[in-house]
Amino acid sequence: MDDRKLLEGIRSLIGEAETADDCAMFALGDGRILVSSTDMLHETTDFPQGMTEFEMGWMSVAVTLSDIASTGASPLQVLVAVGLDRPERLLPFMEGAVACAKTFGASVSGGDIDSHQELTAVTTAFGIVPEENYCRRSAARVGDAVCITGIPGRAQAALDGREEYRKYLLTPEPQVAAGQEIARCGAHAMMDISDGLVISLYDIADASSVGLVLDEASFPLFEPTEYAKTCFLFGGGDFGLLFTAPDSVLAEISAEFTVIGRVTAGDSVVLEGDILPRKGYAHVWGDAGN
Amino acid sequence: MDDRKLLEGIRSLIGEAETADDCAMFALGDGRILVSSTDMLHETTDFPQGMTEFEMGWMSVAVTLSDIASTGASPLQVLVAVGLDRPERLLPFMEGAVACAKTFGASVSGGDIDSHQELTAVTTAFGIVPEENYCRRSAARVGDAVCITGIPGRAQAALDGREEYRKYLLTPEPQVAAGQEIARCGAHAMMDISDGLVISLYDIADASSVGLVLDEASFPLFEPTEYAKTCFLFGGGDFGLLFTAPDSVLAEISAEFTVIGRVTAGDSVVLEGDILPRKGYAHVWGDAGN
Numbered sequence: 001m002d003d004r005k006l007l008e009g010i011r012s013l014i015g016e017a018e019t020a021d022d023c024a025m026f027a028l029g030d031g032r033i034l035v036s037s038t039d040m041l042h043e044t045t046d047f048p049q050g051m052t053e054f055e056m057g058w059m060s061v062a063v064t065l066s067d068i069a070s071t072g073a074s075p076l077q078v079l080v081a082v083g084l085d086r087p088e089r090l091l092p093f094m095e096g097a098v099a100c101a102k103t104f105g106a107s108v109s110g111g112d113i114d115s116h117q118e119l120t121a122v123t124t125a126f127g128i129v130p131e132e133n134y135c136r137r138s139a140a141r142v143g144d145a146v147c148i149t150g151i152p153g154r155a156q157a158a159l160d161g162r163e164e165y166r167k168y169l170l171t172p173e174p175q176v177a178a179g180q181e182i183a184r185c186g187a188h189a190m191m192d193i194s195d196g197l198v199i200s201l202y203d204i205a206d207a208s209s210v211g212l213v214l215d216e217a218s219f220p221l222f223e224p225t226e227y228a229k230t231c232f233l234f235g236g237g238d239f240g241l242l243f244t245a246p247d248s249v250l251a252e253i254s255a256e257f258t259v260i261g262r263v264t265a266g267d268s269v270v271l272e273g274d275i276l277p278r279k280g281y282a283h284v285w286g287d288a289g290n
Numbered sequence: 291m292d293d294r295k296l297l298e299g300i301r302s303l304i305g306e307a308e309t310a311d312d313c314a315m316f317a318l319g320d321g322r323i324l325v326s327s328t329d330m331l332h333e334t335t336d337f338p339q340g341m342t343e344f345e346m347g348w349m350s351v352a353v354t355l356s357d358i359a360s361t362g363a364s365p366l367q368v369l370v371a372v373g374l375d376r377p378e379r380l381l382p383f384m385e386g387a388v389a390c391a392k393t394f395g396a397s398v399s400g401g402d403i404d405s406h407q408e409l410t411a412v413t414t415a416f417g418i419v420p421e422e423n424y425c426r427r428s429a430a431r432v433g434d435a436v437c438i439t440g441i442p443g444r445a446q447a448a449l450d451g452r453e454e455y456r457k458y459l460l461t462p463e464p465q466v467a468a469g470q471e472i473a474r475c476g477a478h479a480m481m482d483i484s485d486g487l488v489i490s491l492y493d494i495a496d497a498s499s500v501g502l503v504l505d506e507a508s509f510p511l512f513e514p515t516e517y518a519k520t521c522f523l524f525g526g527g528d529f530g531l532l533f534t535a536p537d538s539v540l541a542e543i544s545a546e547f548t549v550i551g552r553v554t555a556g557d558s559v560v561l562e563g564d565i566l567p568r569k570g571y572a573h574v575w576g577d578a579g580n
Contacts, residue, residue, distance in 0.1 A: 003403040006377050010384045014398055024400035026367055026416075030320055038414055040371040040404040077316055081330040081412045087296050094300045108304055110314035112412075113293040114330040122371045122402075122412035124328055126316075 022067040036126040037067035043119040057096025060121040066174035072183020073127030075106040083116030133183040135190035140208035144244035146261035156235025172239040178255035185252040190243040199280025211266025312357040326416040327357035333409040347386025350411040356464035362473020363417030365396040373406030423473040425480035430498035434534035436551035446525025462529040468545035475542040480533040489570025501556025
């Protein structure tokens, strides 16, 4: 069983709409929406081996700011709860957390400290976005271009040992400025691709009740190999944004992006006539394969 | 080293004001303040033995709503991140979390699920309070009455084996309605006493640069014994509110409370002429006593 299956089990308890996006939303009643997101990371399962505490702190904040960025919001505050095996790890961890928050316009404004067998970090961030710019997964429309920022796959390649891409894995950069600009220009659906590109494409297809057809020739690969294509499609850990928008909107966006396909009727993600497997990064408990 | 000492070490990094209260605050710019708080709980160190998953879920949300309540805010949304050793624990845990949130006017609006060796829960809540009602630790003034809600000590007694008080330990009730009313009536400083009463009194004394003198005869003890007095002063796990307010405000408050002392010049918490030790609940790493 993986975390996506588990989420299905509690969806009726929390609410369909509440579990459809990476961020929770709350209408402030004055034309603004408050978005918030929380992420839990454990040293043994979530942090690549050999990371410094500074990098762990940075990454912990980056994953949450990436969720905020994908709604088009400006991130404002981050709360950091840390479970520590050794107290001396706190300071470098928090230095990384604060550095990341500051770099992307937010501040670490509080948190909690606890003793624990292994380093465990839960970051929660919130941001604010004008209602008219707010992006979610469910807003893709047939005819939209499917676009991504960045070059997905390098974090996965680094995880596989490609040293030259280590910075994409260890100190990822949430696309905060790009997210706000893309949303302001009028993108329809948006989300981040940290779980992998194809599984994120399916998230948008499911939430929007559409299909997506990809054009392989357009893929921005980090090198022209089958390996790079696999990392591009199924690798995790990259912090690019995936969005859909009508062609008229694309011309307005100054952030760098690549059109990789088109929103169609249907319910699958299709590449060169083949339906792609719904595969990406997921936490797995014991009985893998279920 | 304990978590309060650790916090001192990162205070300069995060900011003095940002670490002075249990909640972070953000001015929404329209006369309202957004408050948020996060708490991390681990099964082996934070949940009393024999708790059900439902009770763990309830308590995880309750601790965070108690922080929100202490600012005078209405809690709105709660995010729940859970690390699970066994996936089948998720549903009853979330049922407890949702039940607690609902009971106190909030909703569980999102979260994260992760695999982990032991059940680990981090809840983050936010609420909104009008600027003029917003309470924090630093606002106590000389001459204020020192007041508490409830009968502190019963959670500690339950932890010591007193079965009749188990509900105060296992399904604590954050004082959400009382907090809002006390704040609206014009209380000065407020916080919750979940770390223990005396250590919380010191938190207010430190933050407000005042002293506090207690009147033993006024203590609402759960039984007339020295043991109950010790639980009252130093026990943890109770979710009452501690606040200070001028006498003119007290008459306006309809929530039940007890005046247990008076704010004075100074920097200590004094009972019957003796300075009380700065003692309460704190997470401790290895070298206890430092």
